Structure formats: structure tokens, C-alpha cells
Amino acid sequence: MILDEIDKRILRALQKDGRIQNIELARExxxxxxxxxxxVRLLEEAGIIxxxxxxxxPAKVDLSLSMFARVxxxxxxxxxxxxxxxxxxxxxxxxxxxxxxxxxxxLLRVVVADLDGYRRFQAAHLTRKNGxxxxxxxxxxxxxxQTYALPLD
Numbered sequence: 001m002i003l004d005e006i007d008k009r010i011l012r013a014l015q016k017d018g019r020i021q022n023i024e025l026a027r028e029x030x031x032x033x034x035x036x037x038x039x040v041r042l043l044e045e046a047g048i049i050x051x052x053x054x055x056x057x058p059a060k061v062d063l064s065l066s067m068f069a070r071v072x073x074x075x076x077x078x079x080x081x082x083x084x085x086x087x088x089x090x091x092x093x094x095x096x097x098x099x100x101x102x103x104x105x106x107l108l109r110v111v112v113a114d115l116d117g118y119r120r121f122q123a124a125h126l127t128r129k130n131g132x133x134x135x136x137x138x139x140x141x142x143x144x145x146q147t148y149a150l151p152l153d
Contacts, residue, residue: 003152006029006031007039009027009030010036010040010043011037011048012041012152014049015149017111018053019052022036022040026133035129038065055148061112063111063112065112065118066110067088067111067118067137068107068109068111069102069107069136069137070106071105072132072133072134073105073131073132075133076117080131081105084132085102088106091121093111093125094108095110095111096109099133104136
């Protein structure tokens with residue numbers, strides 16, 4: 001599916017507010033409500049709109065600490081990587097997991113309440129049993145920008 005400017009306006013508006021009413025969305029897209037709704041359905045069916053979610057305030061749910069863990073695996077074979085991926089997908093504290101090209105094998109973003117919670121998480125889960133040889137943890141001192149919106153130019 002090739003996106004035209006109207007589709008991009010719809011997507012920009014939905015990325016800002018996934019609960020926007022169709023009438024307001026149509027106004028922002030420059031359409032009447034019926035064609036706007038039809039386009040949204042097409043974007044959903046094409047998989048461009050993957051899902052709708054609520055973005056929570058981490059401090060309000062006592063998960064205000066994000067830690068970035070650079071992970072080195074015990075081996076680079078498919079079995080080790082698959083085992084690691086399976087283990088990380090089961091852990092709710094791991095909110096992002098990337099297999100990396102470069103110095104480390106993986107990068108995790110882990111959310112916890114505090115440093116002690118991260119220490120317990122690391123001791124229990126970032127271990128050899130999950131295919132991990134070494135972990136280096138980075139602690140962000142300030143969030144400058146955090147968004148889920150993709151730039152649709």
C-alpha cells in the first residue's frame with residue numbers, strides 16, 4: 001500500500017491520539033467522516049496500523065526506572081540466540097529487546113521500580129541459564145525525548 005498525504009495526516013493524528021473521534025480525525029485529514037473511516041480500516045487491514053495501546057506514566061505505576069542492558073551471549077549460534085529471545089519475551093520487565101550488530105549481541109530496556117529491583121532482576125534473569133555471558137548496564141540520567149510516533153514526511 002502506497003501512502004498518500006491524506007493517509008499520512010490520518011496516521012500522524014492517530015499517533016498523537018489513538019482515541020481521537022472519527023469526526024475530529026476526518027477534519028484533521030481534510031475528509032468527510034465516512035471516507036476517513038474507510039481509510040482507517042484500509043490502513044488497519046494493510047497492517048500499517050498494527051494496534052492501539054494506552055501509554056502509561058511509569059512513575060504512576062511505580063516503574064519509573066529504565067535501565068539499558070548491553071548483553072553478550074555465551075555463543076552466537078541459532079540455538080543460543082533463540083533460547084535468549086524466548087527467555088526475554090517472557091519477562092514483562094523487558095519492554096524492548098534488540099539483537100544487535102556491533103560490539104554487544106543484544107540491547108535491552110528494562111523497567112523496574114528502583115535500583116534494588118534491577119539488581120534482583122539481573123541476578124535472576126540476566127544469567128547463563130538464559131544464554132548470557134556478560135551484561136553491562138547503562139543508567140540514563142535524563143529522558144530528553146521518548147516517543148512512539150514514527151516520522152511520516
